[in-house]
Amino acid sequence: xxxxDTPFERSSDPYRIGHGRDWVSAGGGRGYVYxxxxxxxxxxxxxxxxxxxxxxxxxxxxxxxxxxxxxxxVLQTATAGGPSGHExxxxxxxxxxxxxxxxxxxxxxxxxxxxxxxxxLWTQVALLVTGxxxxxxxxxxxxxxxxxxxxxxxxDRSAFLSSLFAVVGLHGLHVSAGLLxxxxxxxxxxxxxxxxxxxxxxxxxxxxxxxxxIIWVALFTVVYLIxxxx
Amino acid sequence: MSHETDRRSTGxxxxxxxxxxxxxxxxxxxxYVIGFVLACLLTAASFYVLDSxxxxxxxxxxxxxxxxxxxxxxxxxxFLHINTAPDNTNNVLALAxxxxxxxxxxxxxxxxxxxxxxxxxxxxQMMQMQR
Numbered sequence: 001x002x003x004x005d006t007p008f009e010r011s012s013d014p015y016r017i018g019h020g021r022d023w024v025s026a027g028g029g030r031g032y033v034y035x036x037x038x039x040x041x042x043x044x045x046x047x048x049x050x051x052x053x054x055x056x057x058x059x060x061x062x063x064x065x066x067x068x069x070x071x072x073x074v075l076q077t078a079t080a081g082g083p084s085g086h087e088x089x090x091x092x093x094x095x096x097x098x099x100x101x102x103x104x105x106x107x108x109x110x111x112x113x114x115x116x117x118x119x120x121l122w123t124q125v126a127l128l129v130t131g132x133x134x135x136x137x138x139x140x141x142x143x144x145x146x147x148x149x150x151x152x153x154x155x156d157r158s159a160f161l162s163s164l165f166a167v168v169g170l171h172g173l174h175v176s177a178g179l180l181x182x183x184x185x186x187x188x189x190x191x192x193x194x195x196x197x198x199x200x201x202x203x204x205x206x207x208x209x210x211x212x213x214i215i216w217v218a219l220f221t222v223v224y225l226i227x228x229x230x
Numbered sequence: 231m232s233h234e235t236d237r238r239s240t241g242x243x244x245x246x247x248x249x250x251x252x253x254x255x256x257x258x259x260x261x262y263v264i265g266f267v268l269a270c271l272l273t274a275a276s277f278y279v280l281d282s283x284x285x286x287x288x289x290x291x292x293x294x295x296x297x298x299x300x301x302x303x304x305x306x307x308x309f310l311h312i313n314t315a316p317d318n319t320n321n322v323l324a325l326a327x328x329x330x331x332x333x334x335x336x337x338x339x340x341x342x343x344x345x346x347x348x349x350x351x352x353x354x355q356m357m358q359m360q361r
């Protein structure tokens with residue numbers, strides 16, 4: 001065996017992508033039998049492909065958010081003589097919104113655990129709690145928006161407020177859409193049970209909800225905490 | 231044939247998957263609890279830094295951004311399960327590209343607009359020239 005291309009030499013290379021796998025020459029020139037997803041062990045399973053596709057969508061969504069964030073970061077001091085964040089923001093409301101969304105993200109993860117265990121009751125309970133905290137978040141955000149508009153600090157007051165309502169409102173729209181999706185998923189799990197297609201939708205919903213919380217982390221930091229200091 | 235391709239290694243997971251790793255319920259919950267506690271600590275640190283004299287005043291925004299990026303990392307690893315498992319390579323590469331675009335859009339906008347502000351004639355001077 002003088003060839004350097006023997007299975008053991010290949011798989012011992014720690015820098016090769018997918019290292020640590022078994023090299024199995026399983027006939028038909030298929031190479032890595034276990035290396036699903038690398039195009040060398042047959043196609044990846046549908047769940048992996050669906051998850052990957054939805055991950056690409058989420059990343060494109062985050063790229064869209066980045067444009068709104070950039071606009072707000074540029075316009076954060078453009079108050080046109082109107083109120084600044086320091087006068088407008090209610091810190092305790094922000095704390096509560098952050099806590100609600102973080103808890104709902106956590107219970108959403110617990111619903112995924114319950115789904116893996118194929119437990120109907122706990123899946124529904126965890127999803128319901130997720131939805132309730134999401135709803136509480138939206139109520140607080142809506143109250144903050146209403147307060148600001150009543151003070152004459154609506155999106156038409158200054159470029160700062162336009163960009164603030166745009167970026168926070170866009171996130172709120174995403175949360176609203178997520179709540180609709182959540183209700184739909186609860187109904188589908190109830191009626192159709194843990195069918196493979198329902199499980200894939202649940203995975204996508206989980207990814208969506210966690211991604212919303214990631215965006216909120218950027219949002220409360222850039223818009224509210226840094227905005228409070230200006 | 232299909233049963234062969236279904237035999238995946240324990241690290242073979244896409245984003246959000248836990249079944250492939252044969253995670254027990256206890257381990258699955260533990261993973262989310264760890265992530266939740268870490269996220270809570272980082273969030274609390276962000277709100278604490280805001281009003282404390284622990285950090286030099288002008289450095290507070292930088293500290294807040296560092297804490298936010300750390301918390302996003304926690305969310306990605308513990309909630310979205312983006313990790314270094316071999317079959318997660320595609321997800322990590324997609325994420326890297328996303329981060330590149332986000333950094334270009336935000337960093338580029340701030341950089342360009344900052345220079346524009348510095349180089350632009352003050353508004354009252356411009357008004358006088360238009361007379």
